[in-house]
Amino acid sequence: xxxxxxxxxxxxxxxxxxxxxxxxxxxxxxxxxxxxxxxxxxxxxxxxxxxxxxxxxxxxxxxxxxxxxxxxxxxxxxxxxxxxxxxxxxxxxxxxxxxxxxxxxxxxxxxxxxxxxxxxxxxxxxxxxxxxxxxxxxxxxxxxxxxxxxxxxxxxxxxxxxxxxxxxxxxxxxxxxxxxxxxxxxxxxxxxxxxxxxxxxxxxxxxxx
Numbered sequence: 573x574x575x576x577x578x579x580x581x582x583x584x585x586x587x588x589x590x591x592x593x594x595x596x597x598x599x600x601x602x603x604x605x606x607x608x609x610x611x612x613x614x615x616x617x618x619x620x621x622x623x624x625x626x627x628x629x630x631x632x633x634x635x636x637x638x639x640x641x642x643x644x645x646x647x648x649x650x651x652x653x654x655x656x657x658x659x660x661x662x663x664x665x666x667x668x669x670x671x672x673x674x675x676x677x678x679x680x681x682x683x684x685x686x687x688x689x690x691x692x693x694x695x696x697x698x699x700x701x702x703x704x705x706x707x708x709x710x711x712x713x714x715x716x717x718x719x720x721x722x723x724x725x726x727x728x729x730x731x732x733x734x735x736x737x738x739x740x741x742x743x744x745x746x747x748x749x750x751x752x753x754x755x756x757x758x759x760x761x762x763x764x765x766x767x768x769x770x771x772x773x774x775x776x777x778x779x780x781x
Contacts, residue, residue, distance in 0.1 A: 583771035588632030593659035596627030616700035628656035628663035634780025643761040644710035676737040
């Protein structure tokens with residue numbers, strides 16, 4: 573049967589895609605229906621296709637995509653792993669959403685890729701747009717981070733129970749009027765309008781390997 577998204581397969585071949593686990597058990601559509609219901613995250617058709625046709629993967633040619641002005645991860649995002657379903661939990665976007673990134677990434681987003689430094693690409697549920705997520709919150713100075721923590725503590729929160737990522741997300745959610753970033757989160761930066769466009773924009777990394 574012909575692929576419904578041949579340009580996705582072409583882009584992956586161009587980047588020398590390879591599966592991280594040869595024994596991956598790719599999900600069926602019914603599996604993705606269940607996962608997206610559990611996560612409250614509607615997946616766009618192009619990303620659903622990727623998950624059912626390809627497991628968690630690396631790119632033999634590397635893969636870099638440009639970042640918008642003001643993103644401190646600049647000059648580009650370098651894809652280390654494209655997450656997928658059917659193998660280990662630390663390569664699975666849904667398992668990661670429910671464990672490592674629970675309460676750390678904004679609601680309504682799904683982690684779909686990582687760079688070597690721990691930054692993520694997030695898919696906006698329903699909409700399908702792709703954003704870079706800076707796990708270090710480098711838009712904030714150390715003084716600004718401490719002020720945010722102090723404000724939460726002054727509001728009655730026992731800040732000792734949370735790591736800094738969860739604290740900063742709580743601070744942002746309580747004070748949306750103080751976030752200048754148009755995404756509504758200080759460490760979130762729009763990269764592509766869809767998963768397909770992301771793959772189209774990804775270029776081989778001349779420094780990879």
